[in-house]
Amino acid sequence: MITTRFTELFGVRHPIAQGGMQWVGRAELVAAVANAGALGFITGLTQPTPEALAAEIVRCRDLTDQPFGVNLTILPTITPPPYDEYRRAIVESGVTIVETAGANPEPHIGMFHEHGIRVIHKCTSVRHAVKAQAIGVDAISIDGFECAGHPGEDDTPGLVLIPTAADQITIPMIASGGFGDGRGLAAALALGADGINMGTRFLATAEAPIHRNIKEAIVRASALSTQLIFRTLRNTARVADNAVSREVVKILNEGGQFADISHLVAGARGRVAYEQGDPDAGIWYASLAQGLIHDIPAVADLVNRIVAEAEEIINGRMRKMLSADPVPTVA
Numbered sequence: 001m002i003t004t005r006f007t008e009l010f011g012v013r014h015p016i017a018q019g020g021m022q023w024v025g026r027a028e029l030v031a032a033v034a035n036a037g038a039l040g041f042i043t044g045l046t047q048p049t050p051e052a053l054a055a056e057i058v059r060c061r062d063l064t065d066q067p068f069g070v071n072l073t074i075l076p077t078i079t080p081p082p083y084d085e086y087r088r089a090i091v092e093s094g095v096t097i098v099e100t101a102g103a104n105p106e107p108h109i110g111m112f113h114e115h116g117i118r119v120i121h122k123c124t125s126v127r128h129a130v131k132a133q134a135i136g137v138d139a140i141s142i143d144g145f146e147c148a149g150h151p152g153e154d155d156t157p158g159l160v161l162i163p164t165a166a167d168q169i170t171i172p173m174i175a176s177g178g179f180g181d182g183r184g185l186a187a188a189l190a191l192g193a194d195g196i197n198m199g200t201r202f203l204a205t206a207e208a209p210i211h212r213n214i215k216e217a218i219v220r221a222s223a224l225s226t227q228l229i230f231r232t233l234r235n236t237a238r239v240a241d242n243a244v245s246r247e248v249v250k251i252l253n254e255g256g257q258f259a260d261i262s263h264l265v266a267g268a269r270g271r272v273a274y275e276q277g278d279p280d281a282g283i284w285y286a287s288l289a290q291g292l293i294h295d296i297p298a299v300a301d302l303v304n305r306i307v308a309e310a311e312e313i314i315n316g317r318m319r320k321m322l323s324a325d326p327v328p329t330v331a
């Protein structure tokens, strides 16, 4: 067992989280993560209405008696979803943990705290982490440049981002971006985090509610199999490399605007990729962690394997490096 401030704060067995994932963070995956002793988040906005979110929370609770949370992604959209109603659905459902992401969570924190809900805010820069800590979130999830989804515009990978954040963050903090095995967990702990958050690695699990073709595409992929889209719009997203993402990059690099690519990046097309198993159907998120993914295990096997590997590294491999015995010389 690896006990950290993260496991203690959220009442889970392992210092591992499954962050919100559009179209993927549904009850079956989140419950599998919870039953494995890690912390899963239902993706609030994947549900079309606040009522549907409430029903999804009930469905998840039927599948697990372990803690789980809900992700509330605050998007910079022209027609924002009814956040107040989603927030109310979360509160009324009795969920006790929320992952916020995408923008400043301040408008939401008060109501969550009034109802005893702990908020972990996911962000991609130290300054945003410091701000979130200052406005009273309970924990930080710091997402490095390697990550799937929105890595921000600072391009700071975890090796520097995590310890820089750890120097300024006093509340529990987990780290994400490119984590996929026990070596990553041990490294994150060494860099000052209290655990890891993973998205892409959980896509390639038995319980992830996506087509097997996508899971197999991830296994075939390497760390090179991503594209950074929307760079010129300063809303960068790391997605799987495919014909559509390459086309988006090309159009924007040639001076195109959002209107020129909106038909390519429509969320509905990405959803088709996940549901029908055509990796070229649209834009779907995946990270550099693809380079570390070689199988499609059950979630519990994955979580147990990651923790066991991290324990062996900390207590075996690294401990031996501290041996007082002199290194034997070759005669």
Ligand SMILES: Cc1cc2nc3c(=O)[nH]c(=O)nc-3n(C[C@H](O)[C@H](O)[C@H](O)COP(=O)(O)O)c2cc1C
Residues within 6 Å of the ligand: 018, 019, 020, 021, 022, 024, 043, 071, 073, 100, 101, 102, 122, 143, 146, 147, 148, 149, 150, 176, 177, 178, 179, 197, 198, 199, 200, 201, 203, 284, 285, 286, 287, 288, 289
């Ligand atoms: C398919 C997919 C969808 C995602 N959707 C969201 C989302 O809606 N909201 C969010 O906060 N993060 C989202 N993320 C980011 C993850 O929660 C997590 O921070 C990220 O995947 C960590 O990097 P990793 O993929 O290298 O593990 C998504 C990631 C993936 C792979």
